[in-house]
Amino acid sequence: MLDLSVVIPTYNRLETLQYVIPSLLAQSIAPERYEIIVADSNSKDGTAEYLASQPRVRHLPGAYTGRAGARNAGIAAAAGRIVLFNDSDIIASPDLLERHLTRHERGRSAVVGLEVQVRSYDEYLAKSKAPPSRDTLHPPNRKRLSWLYFLTGNASVAKRDLDAVGGFDESFTGYGHEDLELGYRLQTSGVSILYEPRAINFHLQDVGFEDQKSKMELAGRSTVRFYRKHPAFVVKLRLGMTPLSLGVHSLLERTPAIRDWLDRRSATWPLARTIAYQYHYVTGIKAALSE
Numbered sequence: 001m002l003d004l005s006v007v008i009p010t011y012n013r014l015e016t017l018q019y020v021i022p023s024l025l026a027q028s029i030a031p032e033r034y035e036i037i038v039a040d041s042n043s044k045d046g047t048a049e050y051l052a053s054q055p056r057v058r059h060l061p062g063a064y065t066g067r068a069g070a071r072n073a074g075i076a077a078a079a080g081r082i083v084l085f086n087d088s089d090i091i092a093s094p095d096l097l098e099r100h101l102t103r104h105e106r107g108r109s110a111v112v113g114l115e116v117q118v119r120s121y122d123e124y125l126a127k128s129k130a131p132p133s134r135d136t137l138h139p140p141n142r143k144r145l146s147w148l149y150f151l152t153g154n155a156s157v158a159k160r161d162l163d164a165v166g167g168f169d170e171s172f173t174g175y176g177h178e179d180l181e182l183g184y185r186l187q188t189s190g191v192s193i194l195y196e197p198r199a200i201n202f203h204l205q206d207v208g209f210e211d212q213k214s215k216m217e218l219a220g221r222s223t224v225r226f227y228r229k230h231p232a233f234v235v236k237l238r239l240g241m242t243p244l245s246l247g248v249h250s251l252l253e254r255t256p257a258i259r260d261w262l263d264r265r266s267a268t269w270p271l272a273r274t275i276a277y278q279y280h281y282v283t284g285i286k287a288a289l290s291e
Contacts, residue, residue, distance in 0.1 A: 001079060001080065001081050002032075002033060002034055002035055002079045002080040002081070003029070003033040003034055003080060003081060003082060003101055004029075004033065004034040004035075004080040004081070004082045004083075004084055004097055004100070004101060004156070005034065005035050005036075005037055005074070005077075005078035005079060005080030005082070005083050005084070005159070006024055006034065006035070006036045006037065006084045006085075006086055006097070007037050007039065007071055007074030007075060007078060007083055007084070007085055007086070008020070008036070008037065008038045008039065008074070008085075008086050008087060008088050009039045009040075009041070009064070009067045009070035009071050009074070009087070009088070010038055010039070010040050010041070010043060010047060010070075010087075010088035011040070011041040011042075011043055011070075012043045012044060012045045012047070013043070013045075013047070013088040013089055014043065014045045014046050014047050014050055015045075016088060016089035016204050016205075017038075017047065017050070017088045017089075018050065019091050019121065019124075019204065020086070020087075020088055020089065020090060020091055020092070021036065021038075021050075021051075021054050021057060023091045023092040023093075023094075024036050024086070024092050024096075024097075025054070025055065025056065025057075026094060027092070027094060027095070027096065027097045027098070028094050028095045028097070028098045029097050029098050029101065031056060034080060034097055035056065035058060035078075035079060035080060036056060036057045036058065037057075037058045037060055037074045037077055037078060038051055038057060038058070038059055038060060038088075039060045039062065039064065039070035039071065039073045039074040040059060040060065040061045040062070040070075041061075041062065041063070041064040041070055042061055042062070042063060043061075048061065058077065060073055060074060060077055065170065065173050066170065066172065066173040066174070066178070067168075067178060068167075068168035068169060068170045068171075068172050068173070068178040069168075069170045069173075071085060071152070071167070071168050072167045072168050072170060075159065075162050075163075075167050078159055080159065081158060081159055081160075082100065082101065082104055082156050082157070082158055082159065083156060083157055083158075083159050083162060084096075084097065084100055084155070084156040085152035085153070085154075085155050085156070085179075086153065086154065086201065087152075087153045087203070089203065089204050089205050090115065090153050090154065090201045090202065090203050090204065091124055091201060091202045091204060092201045093128065093199075093200040093201060093202075095198075095199075096113065096154075096199055096200065096201055099113065099196055099198050099199035099200075100113065100156040100196065100199050103194055103196045103199070104156065104158070106194075107192075108158065108161070108190075108191060108192070109191060109192045109193070109194045110150065110155060110156065110157045110161070110183070110186055110191050110192070110193045110194070111155065111156045111157075111193075111194050111195075111196050111199065112145055112149060112150060112151065112154060112155045112193060112194070112195055112196070113154040113155070113195075113196050113197070113198075113199030113200060113201065114134070114136065114137075114138075114154070114196075114197045114198075114199065114200045114201075115137075115151065115153050115154045115200075115201055115202075115203050116134045116135060116200060116201070116202045116203065117135055117202075117203050117205070118202050118203065118204055119204075119205070119206040120204070120206065121204065124202045124204055127202065128202060134200075136197070137149070138195055138197070140197045142195045142197075143194065143195060144192060144193060144194060144195065145193045145194070145195050146187070146193065146238070147180060147183035147184040147186070147187045147193065148180060148183075148238045148239075149183075149193070149195075150179055150180055150182065150183025150184075150186070150187075150193055151179055151180075152179035152182075153201070153203055154199065154200075154201050155179070155183075157186065157191070161186060161189070161191050164189065165182070165185045165186055165189055166185075167182070168181075168182050169181055169182070169229070171225065172222060172225060174218045174221060174222055175215050175218035175219055175222065176215070176218060176219035176222040176223075177219065177222035177223060177225070177226050177239075178222070180226070180239075181226050181229070181230070184226075184230060184235070209263075209266055209267070209273070209276075212277060213276065213277065213280040214280075216277045216278075216280040216281040216284065217280045217281065217283050217284035217287070218284060219281055219284060220280070220281040220282060220283060220284020220285040220286075220287070220288065221284045221285070221287065221288040222284075223239045223240070223241055223281075223284070223285055223288075224241070224285055224288035224289055225288070226239060227239065227241060240278070240281070240282070240285075241285055245278070245282050245285075246282060246285075246286070248278075248282075249279060249282040249283065249286065252275075252279050259276070259279065262275055262276045262279075263276055
């Protein structure tokens with residue numbers, strides 16, 4: 001058995017995948033210790049031809065209905081004792097795999113690394129050389145995380161633990177929460193989620209304001225699916241499906257002038273952008289609850 005399998009779901013992301021694969025082939029651990037599996041939802045952009053030219057990469061095409069299904073196919077095909085989830089627009093640091101494997105030596109756990117957001121390849125080059133410029137979601141001294149931060153752009157789990165909980169729930173076909181829901185089941189089964197800030201990769205994406213609002217509505221719908229599967233108060237609380245958030249949404253719903261003002265300020269005022277995104281997130285929650 002290999003030490004580690006990297007599983008990457010993709011669909012028509014060749015533009016960024018061409019940065020991701022070389023970063024994973026140039027890792028600090030020996031090549032014979034790991035494999036790269038790309039679960040491809042039958043891309044039409046030359047992905048298959050590109051992967052055929054890359055050494056030590058297994059191309060796994062299929063009619064997957066979403067990222068959950070693609071990742072499950074990668075898990076099933078994995079020959080590694082540890083499965084590391086990466087995405088087709090996330091560039092690995094040279095010691096990413098080594099950092100994950102070292103942390104797994106401490107016992108049964110899942111490991112989440114530091115995912116740095118970059119909007120261009122030039123920004124990636126700058127941030128990869130300048131640690132102080134990196135954005136951090138958690139303080140560097142944090143040791144453990146809750147399932148709320150089990151984000152599978154930079155997360156690893158023992159294959160046996162993934163098999164034991166049944167992998168990803170493929171009913172999550174829209175945007176969001178298929179990874180958090182898996183993290184919830186892993187944690188409730190006794191798997192600790194550890195934070196490793198030295199396991200760094202770089203998420204290369206530049207999502208516009210309108211596109212992100214649409215994503216937030218889809219994530220809100222996924223929140224309701226999550227809660228209906230796990231109707232626990234902590235799920236409702238952690239995912240923001242509370243009377244307070246629903247009440248604030250109703251207030252904004254009745255005041256379109258305030259929503260328009262927030263949208264106009266969102267480009268220069270982070271708080272306005274956050275409120276606008278939250279409004280659309282709860283819009284998705286309410287739409288799903290009414291169905």
